[in-house]
Amino acid sequence: MFIAGSKVTACSLVGTLVLWLALSSAALADGKSYVMKIALATQGDSLQQFADDYAAAVQRDSGGRIKTEVYPGSRLGSTQQQAEGVQFGAIQGLVVPPDFLVGIDERFEVLAAPGIAPSMAEGQRLAADPAVRKLMLGLGADKGLHGVGLFMINPSSVVARTPIRHLADFKGKKIRILASRFQSVTMARLGATPKPMTLGDVLPALQDNAVDGALGAIAVFTTMHYVGVAKYVTETHQSAIFAIAEISKKWYDALPADLQQIVDRDAIAESAAINPWAVDFYDKARQSWTSSGGELISLPPDEQSALLKIIASAGDEVSSTQPQLNTAYQIVTEAAQRNH
Numbered sequence: 001m002f003i004a005g006s007k008v009t010a011c012s013l014v015g016t017l018v019l020w021l022a023l024s025s026a027a028l029a030d031g032k033s034y035v036m037k038i039a040l041a042t043q044g045d046s047l048q049q050f051a052d053d054y055a056a057a058v059q060r061d062s063g064g065r066i067k068t069e070v071y072p073g074s075r076l077g078s079t080q081q082q083a084e085g086v087q088f089g090a091i092q093g094l095v096v097p098p099d100f101l102v103g104i105d106e107r108f109e110v111l112a113a114p115g116i117a118p119s120m121a122e123g124q125r126l127a128a129d130p131a132v133r134k135l136m137l138g139l140g141a142d143k144g145l146h147g148v149g150l151f152m153i154n155p156s157s158v159v160a161r162t163p164i165r166h167l168a169d170f171k172g173k174k175i176r177i178l179a180s181r182f183q184s185v186t187m188a189r190l191g192a193t194p195k196p197m198t199l200g201d202v203l204p205a206l207q208d209n210a211v212d213g214a215l216g217a218i219a220v221f222t223t224m225h226y227v228g229v230a231k232y233v234t235e236t237h238q239s240a241i242f243a244i245a246e247i248s249k250k251w252y253d254a255l256p257a258d259l260q261q262i263v264d265r266d267a268i269a270e271s272a273a274i275n276p277w278a279v280d281f282y283d284k285a286r287q288s289w290t291s292s293g294g295e296l297i298s299l300p301p302d303e304q305s306a307l308l309k310i311i312a313s314a315g316d317e318v319s320s321t322q323p324q325l326n327t328a329y330q331i332v333t334e335a336a337q338r339n340h
Helices: 002-030 046-061 079-088 106-112 120-128 130-138 181-189 199-207 218-223 249-253 257-291 301-311 314-319 323-338
Strands: 034-039 066-071 093-096 145-155 157-160 174-177 193-196 213-216 232-234 240-248 295-297
Touching: 034 046, 034 079, 046 066, 046 093, 046 145, 046 240, 046 257, 066 257, 079 093, 079 240, 106 130, 106 181, 106 240, 106 323, 120 130, 120 145, 120 240, 120 257, 120 323, 130 145, 130 323, 145 218, 145 249, 145 257, 157 218, 174 181, 181 193, 181 301, 181 314, 199 213, 213 218, 218 257, 240 249, 240 257, 257 295, 314 323
Parallel strands: 034 066, 034 093, 174 193, 174 213, 232 295
Antiparallel strands: 093 240, 145 240, 157 213, 157 232
């Protein structure tokens, strides 16, 4: 009986040890730390501010289980390289204007449609609209992306080497645009030649006379010191420039559920928290441009109205032959009407 009892005791001890090891392994797995690198092309602007704030929130709320690192100024490669890195998990996060992701899904360009958000307030309401957020953050899910945040950067402006004071001044000019057919059709309607180009190539192109001007955000023109090459900014407000925060789906799916919730929740919170900062930064960027020797130009009121009429139907033209894009365009334009 003693021998039999010893066998039972030994088996119980072995079972307890196995259970303890299993529980310990699970505890270690739950306590595992993860690195989250967030890449962006710009620096010193609202995109970097969002990235910095988001990174701090995730690291804080995860109790340090997610170690965050922010890499502005294309330090992790071009925008295309950054996007590919996120798709395959080499980079965990990316903050970028969604237009640059059209190679992944054509619908990423829908927020570049003309006339949907002529002011900061309207753009911020549009980015927070549940239908728009659901649409935009869901894009690329089958291509390795997990969208988490969306916010407005600026209304668009055109920086140029020579002043654009009238509609006629657009004719014949080579203007850099984002990778968006909405923008290319719009520029063509104004008589300009659209030149899709990554951000890192714009300043050299202006310096080399490869382009006459560039469509973009005044905050970018200011922080990247375009004024030394092209000091004229025409505030057309023909389209709005947004930013989207994408997370590597491969990395996200490997996170414990509680950390996934933190990554999602903090991005939504920071997308709202950045709004007053972005407005203030936009105002300061305009002031900085003129104090640095640049000039801000508005078209005459009748010509500004004419510009908006010329480009008004560009969204329908671009989306009409692409069913998925057209559906996305209808979602965005309906939301724009609700938030006008």
